[in-house]
Amino acid sequence: MGRHVPSACLNAATSRRSEHGRILNVSGIAGRPAATERPGGILQVRVPLPFSLKWVNSYLLRDERGYALIDPGLHTAEAVAAWEAVMAEHAVDFGDIHTILLTHQHPDHYGLAGWFQQRSGAPVYLSAESHAYAQRLWGRDKGSAFAADLTALYALHGMPPEVAAELRPHLDGFVAKVEPQPEVRFIEAGETVRLAGLDWRTIDAPGHAGGQLCFYAPEKRWMICGDQVLPTITPNVSVVPGEDDRQLERFLTSLRELAAYEVELAFPGHREPFERFAERAEELAAHHERRLEDIVQMLLETPGSAYSLCMRLFGERIAGDAHHMRFAMSETLAHVFYLEQRERIGRSPQEKEITYIVKGKRDENR
Numbered sequence: 001m002g003r004h005v006p007s008a009c010l011n012a013a014t015s016r017r018s019e020h021g022r023i024l025n026v027s028g029i030a031g032r033p034a035a036t037e038r039p040g041g042i043l044q045v046r047v048p049l050p051f052s053l054k055w056v057n058s059y060l061l062r063d064e065r066g067y068a069l070i071d072p073g074l075h076t077a078e079a080v081a082a083w084e085a086v087m088a089e090h091a092v093d094f095g096d097i098h099t100i101l102l103t104h105q106h107p108d109h110y111g112l113a114g115w116f117q118q119r120s121g122a123p124v125y126l127s128a129e130s131h132a133y134a135q136r137l138w139g140r141d142k143g144s145a146f147a148a149d150l151t152a153l154y155a156l157h158g159m160p161p162e163v164a165a166e167l168r169p170h171l172d173g174f175v176a177k178v179e180p181q182p183e184v185r186f187i188e189a190g191e192t193v194r195l196a197g198l199d200w201r202t203i204d205a206p207g208h209a210g211g212q213l214c215f216y217a218p219e220k221r222w223m224i225c226g227d228q229v230l231p232t233i234t235p236n237v238s239v240v241p242g243e244d245d246r247q248l249e250r251f252l253t254s255l256r257e258l259a260a261y262e263v264e265l266a267f268p269g270h271r272e273p274f275e276r277f278a279e280r281a282e283e284l285a286a287h288h289e290r291r292l293e294d295i296v297q298m299l300l301e302t303p304g305s306a307y308s309l310c311m312r313l314f315g316e317r318i319a320g321d322a323h324h325m326r327f328a329m330s331e332t333l334a335h336v337f338y339l340e341q342r343e344r345i346g347r348s349p350q351e352k353e354i355t356y357i358v359k360g361k362r363d364e365n366r
């Protein structure tokens with residue numbers, strides 16, 4: 001059974017150098033340069049992250065007016081220093097940035113949007129659903145209700161109180177890394193945006209983050225895919241309070257839709273631009289199908305809570321790490337809820353905490 005941590009997993013990135021990239025020299029991350037020129041006037045900037053993901057990809061898309069900036073990164077001193085170096089090397093001034101565009105609201109993508117807006121005056125675009133989530137976490141009440149609701153949800157599903165207690169400071173730690181909050185404008189699926197001299201169709205891509213958008217340029221068959229389809233690592237699919245609890249269903253549906261696009265080059269939020277887009281989307285769907293079957297088998301052996309399944313799936317690799325624990329627990333809930341919605345599993349009425357059992361246990365499941 002595959003044991004690995006979702007989203008923030010540590011798989012070594014492939015070191016294959018893309019035939020699409022010209023490698024540039026500003027001090028970078030994990031032996032990689034800080035920025036790589038891609039076709040069509042697209043500059044991939046690797047913005048450092050203080051987690052095992054190592055970096056988030058920001059993209060600067062050049063046109064006759066200057067640059068659109070996609071997903072500027074998490075607001076840390078290291079990220080700011082990396083940006084200053086890359087902008088100096090490529091002679092990009094803040095005033096050259098005319099648009100800031102966010103694929104989704106996760107802090108490693110959204111965190112520097114307000115900082116760049118203050119310096120460039122550029123409008124920040126994201127979907128209304130993404131913005132609503134960002135407001136709940138980092139808006140006026142600074143996530144207090146979210147953290148309480150999240151730990152209550154986890155406790156209901158078997159997480160011990162001392163483990164849940166570690167999540168609060170972890171969540172609070174993100175607030176400073178997404179300040180200042182940007183003034184935003186909304187962009188939605190079905191619209192067309194002009195970036196790097198190309199028309200890009202906006203596509204709804206939920207499941208990893210409600211409200212996430214991908215951008216597709218049919219003329220070149222390029223896809224800016226946020227964290228929806230990542231090469232070499234598996235995007236996290238999470239259930240969190242206040243959001244639709246059908247995240248895995250939404251994710252799998254989105255993967256099927258995205259796999260129908262003809263894509264020659266995909267620009268992901270992490271790791272490197274890649275070519276096998278539809279195949280990768282199908283691999284990710286198959287990964288989740290396998291995990292669903294693993295969970296059914298585990299519950300056939302021993303009924304248990306979502307937390308017990310989380311520990312069986314992800315085990316010691318997440319113990320004592322609040323960041324990984326949160327991803328692993330929310331990902332386990334996404335799978336458990338999916339199976340429950342399909343009536344493959346149900347809740348045992350005898351137990352105090354929510355305990356799952358396989359429904360209509362059949363011999364062929366053994």
Ligand SMILES: [Zn+2]
Pocket residue numbers: 104106208209227
């Ligand atoms: Zn994300």
